[in-house]
Amino acid sequence: MHKIKPAQTISSAAIGRALDQLRTVVKQRGLKSSAVRETVAEVALRRPGHFSVDDLVSDLRSSGVIDAHPATVYRVLPLLVEAGLLQLTLISTGDGARYERAFEREHHDHLVCTSCGKVVEFCFEAIELLQRDICERFGFELTGHIHELLGVCKECRTTDAVT
Amino acid sequence: MHKIKPAQTISSAAIGRALDQLRTVVKQRGLKSSAVRETVAEVALRRPGHFSVDDLVSDLRSSGVIDAHPATVYRVLPLLVEAGLLQLTLISTGDGARYERAFEREHHDHLVCTSCGKVVEFCFEAIELLQRDICERFGFELTGHIHELLGVCKECRTTDAVT
DNA sequence: GTCATCTTGCGAACTGTTCGCAATTCCGTC
DNA sequence: GACGGAATTGCGAACAGTTCGCAAGATGAC
Incomplete structure (x- = not known):
């Protein structure tokens, strides 16, 4: 990754x-x-x-x-x-x-901070492979995906802790 | 899975x-x-x-x-x-x-046929683990995710082939 | 039972997106 | 280079899902 x-x-x-x-x-x-x-x-x-x-x-x-x-x-x-x-x-x-x-x-997915809106892009081969695998098992031909991780970034966590 | x-x-x-x-x-x-x-x-x-x-x-x-x-x-x-x-x-x-x-x-994600709208639900431990791993590496605390695989199901592929 | 507060119904407002249509642009053909 | 059919564009109206503001009704602590 x-x-x-x-x-x-x-x-x-x-x-x-x-x-x-x-x-x-x-x-x-x-x-x-x-x-x-x-x-x-x-x-x-x-x-x-x-x-x-x-x-x-x-x-x-x-x-x-x-x-x-x-x-x-x-x-x-x-x-x-x-x-x-x-x-x-x-x-x-x-x-x-x-x-x-x-x-x-290059293709990538997104990690979004739900507090400040910051977006980090990441690329993770392994997940892409697993996705294809899942599709195959269900007889689907994969054409795309939506994959977005939602979380709170370090800065927001520490800021919130102070508040 | x-x-x-x-x-x-x-x-x-x-x-x-x-x-x-x-x-x-x-x-x-x-x-x-x-x-x-x-x-x-x-x-x-x-x-x-x-x-x-x-x-x-x-x-x-x-x-x-x-x-x-x-x-x-x-x-x-x-x-x-x-x-x-x-x-x-x-x-x-x-x-x-x-x-x-x-x-x-149980928590699950979705595989959606973009042709007929069919939805298959699946649960894949490994992906969830990888997601948490990615978040950690970027200092995010994972709070949720959107994960939807888009594809064409077997039935739609064969039907389309005939059409 | 009283009172402050939350909840609900209602319709209007808002937002992102699509539609219909007339005017314009494109491009193959003469 | 002009012509004509087809695609493109601008425009405003329409649309759908969602939110908002307000007045009326329900709830619960005292």
Whole structure:
């Protein structure tokens, strides 16, 4: 098991590869390319960490390049997920979806502090193997998983103790 | 690892124990007892499987005992979770919360067929141990987790193949 | 029985997300 | 380069689950 290193700023070359991948999916699905979609993809890929749809809409607005309507972003995001650029995660926030870059990053799960909201990413081969094992035993073909550990971090525990 | 046996119909004695447990929590929190709350608890405990808030409201209505307002049920449920009678679960449905009985049942996780919605419950000691291990390494105190495997069941795979 | 407090019902409000539609953009074809 | 069918976008309304505020009702300590 190891801690995931924080998501690096993505290189322009990687953005290019990601957009190529997106175009492939777009073509496969008989869709048309669009500047808006690619801008959304690029801005989303450049954003570090976990972000909400609203965060992304703000980023797009402040980028000055396009001023995409939230509905448009909502329509684009599933496609970016399908194309493997983004990943839907962090369900437990309870206030809407969170996305993060998936393109050219290793898969990982999340450990969330329920007190301060801190998120630690971790990767644990053994659990992934066990998951596949479980699925097989029940005749399922594993397509994804939600795995989020909830806890209280050290800082919050000591702070609370004082309070 | 083993498959969980389907939730048995809960016995009246167990309901009694559950209500006692609820009363303890209620007292601890300086709240007052209430017939409505206990009826909600009882109907929820008797309901097999996973249910939505709406399901529970319908059950309460058709029970003829009380006709609780949804807002009331929304207010009662967190308390029942805190008292250990219910567990919030099945986040991935995307259409609202799901609950299930937790009182006098073994802990388990879920394997969900993304095609037909079938849910298999499983219990895997090893994963639970690994989770605790991960938390410790990061200095977290584990308080809960969301763990849901998404896949396609055998029946759906063969059906889709034909289609 | 009284009184403070908790609980409930009710409807309005809120939030994240989706929908329908008209205007626009894309792109293969002429 | 213009044309035309199809995909995309912006917009606001609609939607669903959930929460909130308030007034009326229930509870329990004294």
